[in-house]
Amino acid sequence: MSALSSARPSGSHLDLTGNRSRGRAVRNVVATVLVAACFALALVPLAWILWTVASKGFHLLLDPNWWGQSQRGITSRTAGGGAYHAIAGSLITAVMCALVSVPIGVFGAIYLVEYGRGGPLARAVSFMVDILTGIPSIVAALFIYALWVTLFGFGRVGFAVSLSLVLLMVPTVLRLTEEVLRLVPNELREASAALGVPRWKTILKVVVPTAFSGIVTGVMLGLARIMGETAPLLILGPYTSGINFNPFAGNMAALPTMINQDRTESLQPAVDRTWAAALTLVLLVLVLNLLARAVARFSAVRKR
Incomplete structure (x- = not known):
């Protein structure tokens, strides 16, 4: 009788420990998913801005004059010059x-x-x-x-x-x-x-x-x-x-x-x-x- 009574608390303790471990694992997965989702959400406007700027301005950067000339004598109607x-x-x-x-x-x-x-x-x-x-x-x-x-x-x-x-x-x-x-x-x-x-x-x-x-x-x-x-x-x-x-x-x-x-x-x-x-x-x-x-x-x- 004493052996059975002493074994019961041990089994319940193991069950509680297992439940806690599973709860921690679930919370860890949920937190990981939330952090990854927030990170991806924060990257969306950054990637959008970079893509917009690069797609609309990259072709001028390939022109050597962009890196070696100024805008002196260039008007808004004329292309050319540099930065x-x-x-x-x-x-x-x-x-x-x-x-x-x-x-x-x-x-x-x-x-x-x-x-x-x-x-x-x-x-x-x-x-x-x-x-x-x-x-x-x-x-x-x-x-x-x-x-x-x-x-x-x-x-x-x-x-x-x-x-x-x-x-x-x-x-x-x-x-x-x-x-x-x-x-x-x-x-x-x-x-x-x-x-x-x-x-x-x-x-x-x-x-x-x-x-x-x-x-x-x-x-x-x-x-x-x-x-x-x-x-x-x-x-x-x-x-x-x-x-x-x-x-x-x-x-x-x-x-x-x-x-x-x-x-x-x-x-x-x-x-x-x-x-x-x-x-x-x-x-x-x-x-x-x-x-x-x-x-x-x-x-x-x-x-x-």
């Missing part, structure tokens, strides 16, 4: 923005993670970064316009556009760099400190190289964030159909303003250039991201 002036202007503006934004973002993140550690100044910096993250691009452009043009009396040039884009890129670079630096194990810092290495050298030789691939990814995401902005270009950088390599003088073209210039025209040559410029901008951002991945991977291989 060399806009590509050069976009790259110059982005590089100048990165030269200012990357040091500010990276050093700001290093301060928040390594030195601030929740202090009053660190909390103030973090609060201001959160505010900058939500600022619309047109507000940043109007601020630089009031400061650069109205107060100082300078002209509407490419460098002013870069300054407005700095306000948009710094929060992205700083936040992503901050998160990557926090992922660096504290054991590495403690081991370096145990060897008597100063904190600044630990950061320079241990922390930053460990998080380098993540920092590069943050910089590329920041560049992708600003490459397609149009409001700062419209307010601070008037469009020109010619080539201008000097960001401190004269009007400078960019791919977003070239798209905006041609989108108002209903004639087919201008419409084709609009789609081709949009595809060029997408490919430019894609190439920058691929280069960033290559740099990060090369750095990781060297560290091993």
Whole structure:
């Protein structure tokens, strides 16, 4: 009798365990199906946009003149010309923005993670970064316009556009760099400190190289964030159909303003250039991201 009574709880326990296992398996299948369906649903508009842009603008990208000529002398009624002036202007503006934004973002993140550690100044910096993250691009452009043009009396040039884009890129670079630096194990810092290495050298030789691939990814995401902005270009950088390599003088073209210039025209040559410029901008951002991945991977291989 005692053996039978002792066997019953064991059997019921096994049944409950089996029911729970089956319930977990069902929930796992349902969750997997839902996640896959949401992923596929999110891909639909992305694939649609990419297909539309590629199908309508790819034929102009096959023309060598597209990469080596500007739109000087080309009207909305005539075909021809290229996007060399806009590509050069976009790259110059982005590089100048990165030269200012990357040091500010990276050093700001290093301060928040390594030195601030929740202090009053660190909390103030973090609060201001959160505010900058939500600022619309047109507000940043109007601020630089009031400061650069109205107060100082300078002209509407490419460098002013870069300054407005700095306000948009710094929060992205700083936040992503901050998160990557926090992922660096504290054991590495403690081991370096145990060897008597100063904190600044630990950061320079241990922390930053460990998080380098993540920092590069943050910089590329920041560049992708600003490459397609149009409001700062419209307010601070008037469009020109010619080539201008000097960001401190004269009007400078960019791919977003070239798209905006041609989108108002209903004639087919201008419409084709609009789609081709949009595809060029997408490919430019894609190439920058691929280069960033290559740099990060090369750095990781060297560290091993």
